[in-house]
Amino acid sequence: xxxxxxxxxxxxxxxxxxxxxxxxxxxxxxxxxxxxxxxxxxxxxxxxxxxxxxxxxxxxxxxxxxxxxxxxxxxxxxxxxxxxxxxxxxxxxxxxxxxxxxxxxxxxxxxxxxxxxxxxxxxxxxxxxxxxxxxxxxxxxxxxxxxxxxxxxxxxxxxxxxxxxxxxxxxxxxxxxxxxxxxxxxxxxxxxxxxxxxxxxxxxxxxxxxxxxxxxxxxxxxxxxxxxxxxxxx
Ligand code: ADP
Ligand code: ADP
Numbered sequence: 001x002x003x004x005x006x007x008x009x010x011x012x013x014x015x016x017x018x019x020x021x022x023x024x025x026x027x028x029x030x031x032x033x034x035x036x037x038x039x040x041x042x043x044x045x046x047x048x049x050x051x052x053x054x055x056x057x058x059x060x061x062x063x064x065x066x067x068x069x070x071x072x073x074x075x076x077x078x079x080x081x082x083x084x085x086x087x088x089x090x091x092x093x094x095x096x097x098x099x100x101x102x103x104x105x106x107x108x109x110x111x112x113x114x115x116x117x118x119x120x121x122x123x124x125x126x127x128x129x130x131x132x133x134x135x136x137x138x139x140x141x142x143x144x145x146x147x148x149x150x151x152x153x154x155x156x157x158x159x160x161x162x163x164x165x166x167x168x169x170x171x172x173x174x175x176x177x178x179x180x181x182x183x184x185x186x187x188x189x190x191x192x193x194x195x196x197x198x199x200x201x202x203x204x205x206x207x208x209x210x211x212x213x214x215x216x217x218x219x220x221x222x223x224x225x226x227x228x229x230x231x232x233x234x
Contacts, residue, residue, distance in 0.1 A: 001026040001195060002163070007046045007056035016042040018220045019056060024197060026061075029186055031206040032199040034216035040199035041167050043216065047197060048079055048165060080156025080194075082166035082185070086148050090141030094132060094151050097140055098123045101155035126154040129188055146177040153185055157192075164189060166198040170205070178202075182209055203230070 002024040009017040017039045024030060024047070032040040045051055049058055049066040063071040080101065088097045102119050115123065127133045130150035135143060140151060149169060156164055166185065170178035182198075186209045189196045200206050206213050207227045215223040223230075 001061045002047060003057075003059040004046060005057040005059065007043075007054060007058060009042050009046065009051045009054050011053070015219050017046065020046075020221055021056075022214070022221070022224065024195065025212075026195055027193050028195055028211045029189055029209060030195075030197045030212045030214060031210035032197065032214050032216060033201070033203065033206045033210075034199075035201055037218075038216040039219040040201075040216055042219070043214075044165050044167050044197060044199055047163075048076060048081070077159070078162045080159045080161035080164045082149075082152050082156050082164060082169045084168040084171045086152035088140045088148060088151055088155070091139060093137050094127060094140055094143070094154075095120075095123055095136040097151055098126055098155045098158045101126075101158040122160065123154075123158050126157040127151075129157055130154045130184060145173055146181055149173065149181050150184065153181075153188070157188065161194060164194055164196045164198075166196065168199050168201070171201065179205065206230075 004020055004022050006019040006021055007017065008015065008019045020043065032043055034040050046054055046058060049072055058066040060066060060071065060075050063074050066072045066075055099115055099119065102123055103115065124133060124136060127136050130153050132147060132150055132154065135147065140148060143151065169185065170182050173181060182205055185196070207230060210227050213225060213227050213230055214221055
């Protein structure tokens with residue numbers, strides 16, 4: 001569904017991602033695995049054409065080359081992002097934060113309620129999916145780390161995305177919470193047929209949840225395989 005053709009990124013003289021060609025498939029849960037600085041975040045952002053210095057082409061089925069600004073706008077609209085530090089606004093409620101995924105930041109801030117009924121209902125459903133409907137009216141800074149990240153997931157879901165890009169979504173959580181949050185993200189993506197690309201540094205989590213693991217080191221893809229074959233490949 002998404003094809004990267006010779007995509008590369010440099011920061012000045014430093015190459016963050018060497019030319020990379022790969023196809024991402026509809027409905028798959030793909031994990032980008034590698035240590036800090038390997039290029040996971042850089043590759044993830046290329047899928048959304050978020051780097052000014054990006055070279056090569058990103059082609060999305062049904063939309064075409066993201067060099068086309070209309071295709072890029074459509075693609076970003078159907079792509080939910082989840083971040084390590086979740087990037088929620090602490091002084092706003094869970095529901096207000098989730099509505100930003102649905103309405104866009106500026107629209108949501110301008111009209112911080114009432115939302116149109118249909119949008120409000122989708123936002124509440126998204127909170128329900130992550131088990132936090134009862135926290136809809138709580139300020140986000142009063143929630144635990146695991147709950148905040150589940151709100152981050154709900155915000156992405158409120159966009160009704162076809163694709164979720166998650167950059168180290170569980171890196172700030174203790175191991176047990178990390179597993180629960182990743183398992184939740186995995187289950188929702190599978191239930192809704194959402195494609196996901198998730199960066200992680202934990203091999204065990206990647207092996208348990210990934211359909212496909214793309215290993216990165218020093219800006220290069222060093223393996224690309226189903227998790228069962230990882231032991232031989234690494
Ligand atoms: P990962 O997500 O695997 O930790 P990144 O994609 O963030 O890796 O980084 C890949 C490389 O690019 C690293 O060497 C990092 O230092 C470098 N890098 C990332 N962002 C910047 C930036 N804004 N300016 C300069 N170098 C950067
Ligand atoms: P934290 O550890 O950060 O407080 P948890 O992920 O442990 O957050 O969740 C807190 C509570 O919410 C737990 O009792 C857990 O069982 C429950 N919970 C977690 N995920 C869901 C979910 N998807 N649906 C319903 N309840 C959930």
